[in-house]
Every structure is written in C-alpha cells, then in structure tokens.
Amino acid sequence: MSHVSYFSVCYHVCSSCLTMLPFKPYSEQIAHCIQHDDSLNPILAITAMRYEEPIASALRTLKFREGIYYAPILSFMMYKALQSTALTFDAVVPVPLSKQRLLMRGYNQAEILAEPISRRLDIPMLSQSLCRPRNTNQQSRFRDPLRRAQNITGAFEVPEDQCVDELRILLVDDVLTTGYTLHEAASTLLKSGASCVVALTAASRRIL
Template sequence: MRRVLADFFAGLGPALLPWRCLVCTDPGEGALDLCAACRRDLPWNHCACARCGLPLPRPAPRCGRCLGHPPVQASTQAVFRYAPPLDRLLPRLKFHGDLAAGRLLAGLLAEGLAGAPRPAALVPIPLHRSRLRQRGYDQALELARPLARALALPLLANALQRGRATAPQSELDARARRGNVRGAFRLAPGIALPAHVALFDDVMTTGATLAEAARLLRRAGVARVDLWVAARA
C-alpha cells in the first residue's frame, strides 16, 4: 500500500503539487524539490580518493591509507560529502520515511553516477529483518530502486541478506565497527552474480559494512566490486 500511494502522489506532478525546495522551502527548480541556490551549494564529492571515496584537497587515484592498505573494492563513487544539506536530507529518509527527500536524493544520485564505470548489476546493502520490521522500509533499497531504473541497471535487491542483527554502526568506533559486521552477511541461495557489481549504501563512514559485503561477493567469485554511496563522511 505504501508503494502504491507513493507512486500515485508522484504521478500527480507539479500541476497539483508544485515543487518546493526541501532545504529552504523556496520554489523548486525544474522537476526537483530543490531551488537553484540550494542546488549550487550541494556538497558534491568531486575531489576524492578514487579507491575509497574519501574527500581530499584534490582528486587522486589513492589516498595514503589506500596506498598502505588497498581495500577490497576496485573503486568508490561517493556522490556527495556528508555535509549540509545531505546530513539533513538523508536522515529524513532513513529515520522519518520522507518519500520526497528520497525522490530528490535518487534524482541527484542518478545525475552524479551517470558517468561512473557501469557495473552489470546494482546490489543494495540490506537491513536485518528485525530492523526492517521496526522501520518499515529499507532506505538503501528505496534509493537503489529508482537509481537502477534511471541508469537502466539490473537491481539484485535480494542478493545479500543479513544473517544476524548488528548494533548500529553510528554508536561504535572504527575497530568496533569492523567486528560488529564481521560475518553479518550471506548470499541468498541460488543467486547468480555477474562478474562486475556495484554495492550501494546511503552513507559511508569507515566503510566497514561495505567492505564486509564486498569481501563476501569477491569470495563468491565476483571479479570486480565497486562501491556506490550517496554520501561519504
């Protein structure tokens, strides 16, 4: 029912529901809930480590950390830095079910990832079923679904499963985060994986969650795993 209502209201269009900026409430620009001024201020992550997506003073193939300890992923496409207004828009979707924020973010992600190396499929990081029941929706999937549609990519929505519940990563330091997600994922039975996939999540901080999922995919025979995220801390 939630999906039906969301599609219905999205289909009404700006004639009945004029676009308003979700950041400042001024009139939106084009078919986005974002005004021209707030769009100019978006924290695009153009200067970043190509391997882990870490914001840098200038673009580089690898940051110092990746030079010393190469990560499992081949590349990371982090569209934004986790800064205003992303640090408000993403929580509105993640914790408050704000479908308008999700629609805006998905449109911006499709724009930011249009030129990225194209994987054969997009694989979202899943929530554990207990957290999914509590929240009622999976924010990564809610962003990945329209993103895959916009970029004409197959979406393997059920390829990964969380085999056990984990503590919220935001409450842990870097070392604890790695231990928290170790062994947390499993592959769905009988899933066929292509040689090149992009793992998708909403926010990347230390990268522990994405790295654990990427290692599982590599062990399963995936030759190349890229990381796609909305924002990089």
C-alpha cells in the first residue's frame, strides 16, 4: 500500500491533500548529521519528509501554535520511515526543552511525536533521561551554522539518577536543520554510556 492510500484509509485524510506531502524517497531518508566533535563519529539520522509545504506549516503550528492535532499523522510518517530500515532500539528519547521554554509552550513537541513511536515499537520512552538545564536561544534565530553550534554546545545532560548504559537509543525531534542540536544531544547520550544513538525527525531542511 502506498503512503497516500495508507494515510487516506487510516487517518481519513483525502488523497488529494496527501499527494502534496513532500515524502522523501527511501534513498534520501537516511543521512549523517554534521559532525562537530572530533571524538565521535557522525550521528545517523532518518527523516521522513522534506521541510516543504504543507508539512512546514504543520510543523510550525505543532511547535508554536499548540497544533498538537498534527502529531498523530506526523508521528506515523516518522514510524513508516523508520520501518524502511532494519534498525532496532531499546528506548526512545525525545529531544528535551529547557524548563523555561517548556513552561512557556506548555508541552514538548518532540515528546508528543515520540510517545506514539515508542508505543508502536513497544519500547519505553525515556523522557527524563536527557535534560536541557541551560535555556539556549532558539536555533532558528541563527542563520550562521557556527552560531548555531556555539548556541547548543553543552546544552544537554543526562541526570545523575538516570542510566542509559549500553542502550540503543532512538532520538526523536521534529526538524533536522543543520543537525547541531541532534548531534549535541546524541553526543551527550553516548558520553553517558549509550551504545548507539540514531536520530529520527519528521522533516529535514537539509538536502540529504
């Protein structure tokens, strides 16, 4: 069954609308994030769609305008992209927000996307295993990749009461832009003992 016919049946979305979605062909769904730490290898990233309309608007609405009604179909698109690989995981970890941003927004869009994926994979979602103690500026404010890297460096940590030793972790976020946020989050998990980390996003701004 094609993407279009599947989503028409399961999510009651008309096939005309679905044909406009910028699905990535399988050959474009897997790429490496930017490497910016010489001590670690590049992080494998899987992304379901290109960051184009109408998905771009849906993701902005999910992130900034309480559009959580978009989460089920976006999450399932991510799951279908993951299914095209033979990768297996022990846990799902959403990219966290800082406490300040979480209070302002009221929810973490990455966690909302990650929860249905963890259920479908029948593995736990470890939403407390990675935190963001430093309230960084929004990455979208910076066009310069170097500024993005500086902004996010050291932003994440694994709390002392959490253990990720030897876990194969699926790291979930909404959008891959430069890859700095995902790489910094993955690097933190790897340095804390995770055996491998693969990133999964709904869409990518990068040409992969």
